[in-house]
Amino acid sequence: MRIAVVPGDGIGQEVVPAALPVLTLLDEAYGLGITHDVLDWGADTWLRTGVGLPEGAIERLTKEYGAVLLGALGDPRIPDMAHGREILLGMRRGLDLYVNHRPVTLPTGVIDIFRENTQGLYVGVGGTVPQGGRTGVAIDECVYTRETVEKFVRYCLGRLRDTGRTKVTLVHKANAVPNTGRLWQEVFRRELEDFPGLEGSEEYVDAFCYHLVRDPSPYQGVLASNLFGDIVSDIGAALMGGLGLAASASICPETGIGLFEPVHGSAPDIAGRGIANPYATVMSLAMLLEHAGHGAPAALLRRCLDEAARGEAATPDLGGKGTTRSFMDAVLALLERG
Amino acid sequence: MRIAVVPGDGIGQEVVPAALPVLTLLDEAYGLGITHDVLDWGADTWLRTGVGLPEGAIERLTKEYGAVLLGALGDPRIPDMAHGREILLGMRRGLDLYVNHRPVTLPTGVIDIFRENTQGLYVGVGGTVPQGGRTGVAIDECVYTRETVEKFVRYCLGRLRDTGRTKVTLVHKANAVPNTGRLWQEVFRRELEDFPGLEGSEEYVDAFCYHLVRDPSPYQGVLASNLFGDIVSDIGAALMGGLGLAASASICPETGIGLFEPVHGSAPDIAGRGIANPYATVMSLAMLLEHAGHGAPAALLRRCLDEAARGEAATPDLGGKGTTRSFMDAVLALLERG
């Protein structure tokens, strides 16, 4: 299997290179047969050539690669993140990565947040109506097809069942956003019938956010549309102790291709100082390995990462006294000891 | 001034009657000249007659009343809250209550969250496309007119300036929901120019929720569209210590009419037991008095309410040992002493 590695911008340029030796080490130790190519997509390329996602990139990724490992996108020179949207939303759509999985690890357990990643308010349908030379009316459409909601819900419920979960919550807003809201409710209820081991519940997004902040412990699996998943998973990251810890996988279950990336941004304020926390990137790499069927090295990597995160070598945001480098040295040393 | 009082459902039937003696007492003590009528809108009426918001209600409210005090809507017999939506969304639209103000009181200060209350994803525009006899595509439109965004932003910035605030944050998602997002950004930036004392900032809704949960202390004023305001203000309530404390005012600055209500729901699980916390309803009454120009009794009420909330007579959710009744007795006793 070949992996496309996109460090991207800011601290992406630090945490991704820091994570790669882990891949090499595990590849050798376990004979995984994984190779990787580093691609220079990001702000510098965009500013130099005007290209975010190169022509033919989707086809190349589909044919030649099994997964993408992405660092972060975002650069102060491009305030509207046009390049980031082209690359990120381009891959989500182009590779049909309709499942975005963001595990939220808390002392009380893990909440698997699944976000639909390709439709909803992100479809880019809408426009503006001019009035006296300016925008008089602005419209953004939230669009969902039954097919997408069905395959998303079915996949997530299967994942939850297969990982031994017993409870799943649909986050929606059918009381105010009725058409898409009811489609989600209808599909959720119908698909749940095929998963007798899963107890389903439904919550309005506002009430869900309230409950999540007050007490996240009752939740196991959460299914949400694109926008609600975006919001809810960031709240999850806050509860986890920060974006520095949050990893994510965007996958297309049919083709198997996946995009693995930390939830955090490019953090221009700390970029270049060698203190960026590589935890979320390495955790994303563990998700990649797991997704590729390499459960044993993924589990080992998680254990070593968590142990190193508790030590002095970890970065300051984790309470350590170290740097990106010392943190990863500690991870590698633990991995070598197995 | 006449007030329409709608206790509504569940604990609304307890907390609103509990709050009314406060109104009578302050009315006499300060000679406010406020009278009120109790209206029976809610689940019982809906189930008996099929009517949520009676015909002509909007006209009557507009002509005869200066404000509405609402308890809560929601009943297990009406799972989709059809009656609640008819009443609540009907008043918001019919009375053009485009400003929803939800103060979030934290140990580090008060955050004034202002939510646009009439447009966005709540416009009810959209529909479904059938496919093989079922919904194949569902569409909900998010629509904003410049006029509404402008008058909303201008009013809120004026309020923030007049109450001595120096910072204001726009919550949006222009990177994924571009048409309405950019309209909000454009209007926000332009209107800010008229308020040199206010320092503006803009945050994506996901990042804002993350920051709010991690550390709410930097925020003073927050402006958000309808859906984002709905979500963000519930997170604010969670940070405050619960929905039991969150009050809200929905107003039309042009006509002056306002709807004042606790943010909490009808809590069927504790309804009828006499232990519902009346804090948020009484605080909503204080907002009503303030809005009607009675700043002194509003301030006195707030002080007495907060003092009683810290005492033994308060309800259990506040750490007290009391009931709705004992809590309000304590508030009234403090008010009588002035």
Ligand SMILES: CC(C)[C@H](C(=O)O)[C@@H](O)C(=O)O
């Ligand atoms: C950059 C932005 C368009 C993106 C999103 O909203 O999906 C980001 O917030 C994310 O969660 O990956």
Ligand SMILES: CC(C)[C@H](C(=O)O)[C@@H](O)C(=O)O
């Ligand atoms: C009941 C519901 C339609 C309503 C809303 O979303 O506005 C409620 O959540 C609120 O915040 O008042």
